[in-house]
Structures are given as C-alpha cells and as structure tokens.
Amino acid sequence: MSSSHPHSVGIANSQHAHFDAPLTFKSGAVLPCYDLVYETYGTLNRDKSNAILVCHALSGHHHVAGYYADDPNNVGWWDTMIGPGKPVDTNKFFVVGLNNLGGCHGSTGPSSINPETGKPFGAGFPMVTVEDWVESQARLADLLGIRQFAAVMGGSLGGMQALQWSLSYPERVRHVLAIATAPHLTAENIAFNDVARNAILTDPDFHGGSFYEHGVVPRRGLRLARMLGHITYLSDDVMADKFGRELRSGKLDYGYDIEFEIEYYLRHQGDKFAAYFDANTYLLMTKALDYFDPAREHGGDLDKAFAIARASFLVLSFTTDWRFSPERSRTLVKSLLHNRLNVSYGEITSTHGHDSFLIQHTHYHEVMRAYLDRIASEFAA
Amino acid sequence: MSAHDHFSLAAARPDFAAIAAWIPQGASVLDLGCGDGSLLRYLHGTRKVRGYGVEIDDLNIVACIQNGVNVIQSNLESGLSSFESEAFDYVILSQTLQATRHTEALMQEILRVGREGIVSFPNFGYWRGRINVLLGNMPVSKDLPYQWYDTPNVHLCTLHDFETFCADKGVHILDRRVMTGKSEVKLLPNLLGSTAVYRFRRAG
Numbered sequence: 280m281s282s283s284h285p286h287s288v289g290i291a292n293s294q295h296a297h298f299d300a301p302l303t304f305k306s307g308a309v310l311p312c313y314d315l316v317y318e319t320y321g322t323l324n325r326d327k328s329n330a331i332l333v334c335h336a337l338s339g340h341h342h343v344a345g346y347y348a349d350d351p352n353n354v355g356w357w358d359t360m361i362g363p364g365k366p367v368d369t370n371k372f373f374v375v376g377l378n379n380l381g382g383c384h385g386s387t388g389p390s391s392i393n394p395e396t397g398k399p400f401g402a403g404f405p406m407v408t409v410e411d412w413v414e415s416q417a418r419l420a421d422l423l424g425i426r427q428f429a430a431v432m433g434g435s436l437g438g439m440q441a442l443q444w445s446l447s448y449p450e451r452v453r454h455v456l457a458i459a460t461a462p463h464l465t466a467e468n469i470a471f472n473d474v475a476r477n478a479i480l481t482d483p484d485f486h487g488g489s490f491y492e493h494g495v496v497p498r499r500g501l502r503l504a505r506m507l508g509h510i511t512y513l514s515d516d517v518m519a520d521k522f523g524r525e526l527r528s529g530k531l532d533y534g535y536d537i538e539f540e541i542e543y544y545l546r547h548q549g550d551k552f553a554a555y556f557d558a559n560t561y562l563l564m565t566k567a568l569d570y571f572d573p574a575r576e577h578g579g580d581l582d583k584a585f586a587i588a589r590a591s592f593l594v595l596s597f598t599t600d601w602r603f604s605p606e607r608s609r610t611l612v613k614s615l616l617h618n619r620l621n622v623s624y625g626e627i628t629s630t631h632g633h634d635s636f637l638i639q640h641t642h643y644h645e646v647m648r649a650y651l652d653r654i655a656s657e658f659a660a
Numbered sequence: 661m662s663a664h665d666h667f668s669l670a671a672a673r674p675d676f677a678a679i680a681a682w683i684p685q686g687a688s689v690l691d692l693g694c695g696d697g698s699l700l701r702y703l704h705g706t707r708k709v710r711g712y713g714v715e716i717d718d719l720n721i722v723a724c725i726q727n728g729v730n731v732i733q734s735n736l737e738s739g740l741s742s743f744e745s746e747a748f749d750y751v752i753l754s755q756t757l758q759a760t761r762h763t764e765a766l767m768q769e770i771l772r773v774g775r776e777g778i779v780s781f782p783n784f785g786y787w788r789g790r791i792n793v794l795l796g797n798m799p800v801s802k803d804l805p806y807q808w809y810d811t812p813n814v815h816l817c818t819l820h821d822f823e824t825f826c827a828d829k830g831v832h833i834l835d836r837r838v839m840t841g842k843s844e845v846k847l848l849p850n851l852l853g854s855t856a857v858y859r860f861r862r863a864g
Contacts, residue, residue, distance in 0.1 A: 624731075624733055625733045
C-alpha cells in the first residue's frame with residue numbers, strides 16, 4: 280500500500296461532528312443545528328500548538344489527503360501538498376480538513392434534510408458567507424480542543440477563508456497561507472460566476488432549487504457552469520499546450536458534435552461534475568466568493584480591514600492565473616505591509632493558470648516547505 | 661541567530677557591520693535586492709529591526725523564508741509601488757546599485773519610501789581596477805567578480821561619480837564609510853577604497 284502511495288498520510292477516515300448550538304449567519308438566517316464532516320491527519324501535540332486548518336475552494340471538501348480503504352483511487356484533493364515528508368509534513372503538523380457548511384460532501388447543505396420540514400433544504404438553505412464558514416470552523420476547532428491554529432491555509436476561495444480567520448479570530452491563528460486568492464472579486468470575476476449561476480437557475484430541471492423532490496438534477500446547467508469555470512481556471516498557454524487545435528477524429532465533421540479535443544475535454548469535465556455536485560451548493564459557493572470583501576465594512580479601505588490582524592502571512596500568486604491574478608495578491612500584500620504585519624509574497628512562474636495551486640510544482644512546493652518548516656520550528660523550539 | 665553567526669557574517673560582508681552601525685535599535689528597514697536575506701537576518705539579530713526584503717530571484721525567495729526574513733517578490737526596476745511613502749526608517753540597497761538599469765528612478769523611490777537611504781557599491785575608482793584598465797582590461801576582482809560579457813553591472817561608478825550624482829539630484833549625503841576588505845579607508849578613498857557605503861536623505 281505504501282509503495283503505491285509514497286509519502287501518503289495513508290487511509291483517511293471521515294468523521295462527523297454534530298453541533299446543537301444555533302448558528303446565526305451574516306444574512307440573519309439561523310441554522311438551529313448542523314453537522315460538519317472532517318478528516319484529520321498527523322497527531323495533535325500535547326500543547327495543541329501544531330494544528331493546521333485547510334480550507335477548501337469552490338468544489339472541494341474534507342478529503343484533503345490520503346485515500347479510502349474501500350476506494351484507494353479516491354486520493355485527497357491536496358495530497359501533493361500534505362503528507363509525511365511533504366511541504367505540510369504530517370510528521371510535524373496535525374492537519375484538519377472539513378467540508379464547509381452548504382457543501383454536498385457530508386456537511387449540512389442544501390441537499391440535507393431540513394428537520395423542520397422533513398424535506399431537503401434546497402434553495403431554503405441560508406446564503407452562506409466566508410465569515411459564516413470561519414465561525415463554523417472555529418466551533419469545530421473548539422470541539423477538537425484547538426485554541427489557536429499554527430496556520431490556516433487555502434487556495435482561491437479557501438485562501439479567502441484563511442484571510443478571514445485573521446480578521447474574525449486574530450488571536451486564534453499564527454500564520455495565514457493565502458494562495459491564488461484575492462481580497463475581493465473583480466466585476467469580471469463576479470460576471471463569470473453569474474453566467475455560471477444563470478446556467479443552473481435557467482435549467483428547467485432546477486425547479487427553483489427543489490429538484491430533489493422532482494427526482495431530477497439540473498445537469499445541463501451544472502455542466503455549463505463547470506465548463507465555463509474550467510476555462511477560467513486554465514490559461515491560454517496550458518490549453519494551447521494540452522489541446523491546441525487537435526481534432527478528436529483527425530478530421531473536420533462539419534457538425535456540432537465534439538470535433539476539437541478541447542471540446543471533448545470540457546464536456547467530459549462538465550459531465551463528470553454534473554454527476555456528483557449539488558447545483559444549490561454550486562450557487563452558494565459562487566455567491567460566497569462574490570460577497571467576500573472585508574474592506575466593505577471599512578468604507579472600501581482594505582488597510583483598515585486588516586488593522587485588526589495579528590497573524591504572519593504567506594501570500595502566493597501564479598503568473599498565468601487570470602482569475603485571481605498576481606495583481607490581486609499584490610493589493611492584499613500592500614495592505615498587510617501598511618499594517619506592518621509579517622508578510623512574505625511569492626509570484627510563482629507557472630503555466631497552469633488558477634489551477635496551479637493544486638498542481639505539483641517544484642518551486643511552489645519549495646516555498647511552501649520553507650515557510651511551513653519555519654512555522655514548525657516555532658513550536659518545536 | 662547566534663553571536664558566532666553574526667561575527668562570521670560581519671567578517672564575510674564588512675559593509676554589513678558598517679550599515680548596522682548606523683541603524684538604531686528597533687528601526688524599520690526595507691532591503692532592496694536582499695538576496696538570501698543575510699543582511700536583514702543580521703540586522704534583526706544585532707539591531708532588532710522590523711524589516712522586509714525585496715527580491716526577484718526564486719531561489720533567493722526560498723532562502724529568505726528559510727532565513728526567517730519577510731520577503732516580497734518583486735522587480736525593483738518596476739518601482740516600489742507596493743510601499744507607501746516614508747514607510748521605513750531606512751531603505752537599503754546593498755551591492756545592487758551598479759546592477760540596476762533605472763538607477764536614478766530607483767534612487768528617487770528610495771528617498772520616497774525611506775526617511776533615509778543607505779547604499780553600498782563597489783568603487784570603480786579603486787586603484788587595482790584603474791591598473792587593470794591602464795593595462796587594457798576590464799577590472800575583475802573580489803568586489804567585481806564578473807567578466808565583461810557576463811556582468812550584471814550596467815551602472816558602475818566611482819565615489820566621485822556618486823557624490824556628483826547626489827549633488828545634482830537633490831540627495832543630501834549624511835555619512836560615508838569607505839573600506840577595502842575589513843579596513844576602513846580614510847586617505848584618498850576614491851583611489852584606495854574598494855567598497856563604499858553611503859547614508860543619505862532628501863536635500864532640503
């Protein structure tokens with residue numbers, strides 16, 4: 280087993296936590312009780328100072344590293360980063376990954392049964408924000424006995440949660456690793472999300488979010504949303520490299536079926552996604568992305584927003600990421616500098632666009648390893 | 661960092677000790693072209709400075725992080741737009757001035773971002789270099805270790821050149837240390853000094 284999964288955390292076990300204390304969302308909605316599904320890797324040390332929280336992005340979940348005993352091919356989404364001897368070294372750190380509220384991988388979300396109605400929440404699930412997620416994550420930390428995380432880390436939407444930790448709970452996080460993320464989305468970025476949402480909302484099988492009761496799935500909408508998203512997560516360069524103008528059958532068919540390799544790839548990705556992802560969750564996650572804007576409550580002044588932060592920061596961006604461009608990270612870094620916070624910033628040369636943060640990349644992983652080793656030296660000393 | 665590390669660093673880079681001597685305890689420092697972060701580490705160890713480095717090279721970014729130094733990956737040639745005016749007590753450019761393309765613009769940026777600037781550079785007027793040129797060759801030495809075809813140094817200058825530049829561009833020189841190896845040079849510095857360190861601020 281270890282030979283087929285070198286440096287793996289090994290068999291992962293998902294755990295469930297039930298919370299009875301009501302959670303009031305930023306929108307004002309209240310969830311009387313809820314479940315969070317999570318996984319942990321490594322061992323929490325005696326003074327509980329070695330915990331790292333990994334926050335997931337749009338389509339992520341709690342299965343961050345390792346594999347399942349009954350499904351060895353189901354490898355965690357950030358397995359390249361986390362494991363014994365990997366940048367997030369589970370010989371040193373205790374790593375927590377969870378599925379966020381509103382998700383569709385086991386935590387309470389739109390496809391869960393609402394105990395008050397006996398039916399799935401559907402569109403009735405509260406609109407969830409990054410702040411709400413951090414609140415629920417803090418409750419999970421309480422349950423695990425973690426008063427302060429050595430680090431909270433994530434890419435993209437996960438990076439936003441890591442940033443929010445430094446604002447919601449400045450004393451509960453020592454380091455924030457914010458990767459391929461932004462202090463808020465641009466208009467263009469919200470526009471992409473809205474096109475994706477419209478694909479789902481206008482699918483006749485969506486039924487205003489109550490499709491569960493109709494025994495259908497808004498597959499066409501989900502598929503389009505994923506296809507569009509996927510384009511924006513890649514770069515022009517990587518698409519040209521991977522697909523170019525290659526034809527699937529080697530010749531033009533003069534029709535609307537799949538001709539170019541890129542069409543095959545995108546449709547395949549869309550189909551795969553539509554087969555397992557919940558449409559309501561997709562809508563919620565994209566809205567959470569759109570809403571994130573810590574400067575908003577400070578008159579648009581990001582410097583003021585980060586005045587409360589106490590953590591040290593590692594901010595990383597990728598040169599070909601046009602969805603969360605290096606420019607967005609530099610804006611963030613500028614505000615961290617304004618507040619005289621410890622911050623290091625790296626701009627990683629990569630051809631893989633926004634998806635770079637998930638990909639094995641020597642220099643990126645060296646930077647992460649160097650930073651995480653530094654974190655480990657603080658509690659080892 | 662141990663006292664021994666500080667001693668060996670200061671021995672390897674005499675300009676470090678000269679720079680540290682000017683910097684008060686707890687000052688804020690921006691080190692441009694900070695390399696592997698040695699100077700900031702040294703200044704943190706000896707002066708408890710709060711500092712950041714700016715560096716473009718990937719390997720140096722990793723080295724800085726390993727050295728426990730805050731580093732911002734950025735190209736100095738595109739300016740210091742990430743940094744606010746007068747954000748730092750000192751902005752340091754150590755052994756990098758001669759390798760910058762937009763040297764004048766960078767000097768102005770140093771004066772904008774720092775209350776004071778500190779630069780060190782190899783003195784092109786050093787007598788050994790002059791002899792090389794007299795003999796018909798570009799100087800190659802410990803301070804100028806490159807051949808003419810692979811040198812990153814595009815704006816070499818003498819002490820005299822630098823001081824003329826400062827006078828012309830509204831840069832007020834506050835202090836100067838000239839060294840050859842570990843020894844300070846007082847006599848005929850433009851001829852006998854191999855390295856110079858200047859501390860300056862905006863004139864007026």
